[in-house]
Amino acid sequence: MIEITENKMKLAQQLLGHIPGALPKALSNAINRAAEGARTDIVRQVREEYVITAGRVRETIDIRRANKMDLSASIVARGRPRALSYFKLRPGRVTKKRPSEGVHAQVKRSGGGVIPKTFIAKLASGHVGVFRREGNKRFPITQHYGPSVAQMVGNPSVSRYVEAGAIRRVNDRLDHEINRILRGVGK
Numbered sequence: 001m002i003e004i005t006e007n008k009m010k011l012a013q014q015l016l017g018h019i020p021g022a023l024p025k026a027l028s029n030a031i032n033r034a035a036e037g038a039r040t041d042i043v044r045q046v047r048e049e050y051v052i053t054a055g056r057v058r059e060t061i062d063i064r065r066a067n068k069m070d071l072s073a074s075i076v077a078r079g080r081p082r083a084l085s086y087f088k089l090r091p092g093r094v095t096k097k098r099p100s101e102g103v104h105a106q107v108k109r110s111g112g113g114v115i116p117k118t119f120i121a122k123l124a125s126g127h128v129g130v131f132r133r134e135g136n137k138r139f140p141i142t143q144h145y146g147p148s149v150a151q152m153v154g155n156p157s158v159s160r161y162v163e164a165g166a167i168r169r170v171n172d173r174l175d176h177e178i179n180r181i182l183r184g185v186g187k
Contacts (some may be wrong), residue, residue: 001131002038002163002166002167002170003032003167004027004170004171004174005171007181008171008174008175010049011035011178012026012027012174012178014186015016015178015182016178016181016182018055019181021068021084022181024068024069024071025177026070026174026177026178026180026181027066027071027174027177028065028066028067028068028071029148029173029177030173030174030176030177031066031071031072031073031170032065032066032073033074033169033173034169034170034173035063035065035073035074035166035170036063037165037166038066038075038104038162038165038166038169039058039061039063039075041161041162041166042057042061042075042077042104042166043057043058044075045156045157045158045161045162046149046152046153046158047153048109049053049108049109049110049158050087050088050108050109050147050152051088051106051107051108051109052082052086052149052152053086056082056086057147057149057152058138060077060078060079060148060149060150061076061153062076062077062078063073063075064076065132068122068160076151077148077149077150077152077153078114078149078150079148079149079150080147080148081145081147081148081151082145082146082147082148083127083129083130083144083146084103084105084107084129084143084144084145084146085090085120085127085128085129085130085132087105087106087107087108088105088106088112089103089104089105089106089120089130089147090103090104091103091120093120094120094121094122094123094128094171095119095120098117098118099119100118100121101114101116102114102115102116102117102118103115103119103120103130103142105130107118107146107147114145115130115131115132115181118131118132118133118173119131119132121141129143129144130143130144131143131144132144
């Protein structure tokens with residue numbers, strides 16, 4: 001939860017109290033810019049910890065924006081666990097024979113390892129995944145998954161970084177929005 005400091009609120013009230021509707025406008029603009037910056041921080045920090053593309057992270061994050069009537073914004077990361085094919089694999093493509101040691105998968109930048117008796121296959125739908133046979137028969141096979149983006153965002157190092165940046169950003173943006181309104185730019 002990100003909150004604006006009490007001193008900053010008092011200052012905003014003093015400076016913008018005489019202009020009708022200016023305080024909620026400044027607050028909602030500052031909150032929305034901080035939320036957008038927090039999404040950028042989430043993508044950056046998740047990519048620093050995990051081997052996943054920025055687009056795959058960004059597509060699962062939704063921002064509910066603040067407005068003059070509701071001065072709160074929320075950032076929600078949704079989604080199911082990601083197939084291991086979204087991460088770094090070795091071999092990096094479908095092969096004719098199963099790798100003798102299995103597929104090497106790296107989900108976090110700090111680790112990775114071989115998953116025994118696994119192979120990479122392309123399904124009729126076009127989806128590429130890491131699979132393992134259950135038993136000696138051809139079927140059934142099961143697919144292996146990594147964490148969802150929501151789980152990656154919930155990682156303590158990611159959430160601490162994002163929260164610290166959002167607190168700093170919302171207070172800085174409030175100063176900017178106050179100055180903008182006082183100069184007559186943001187009517």
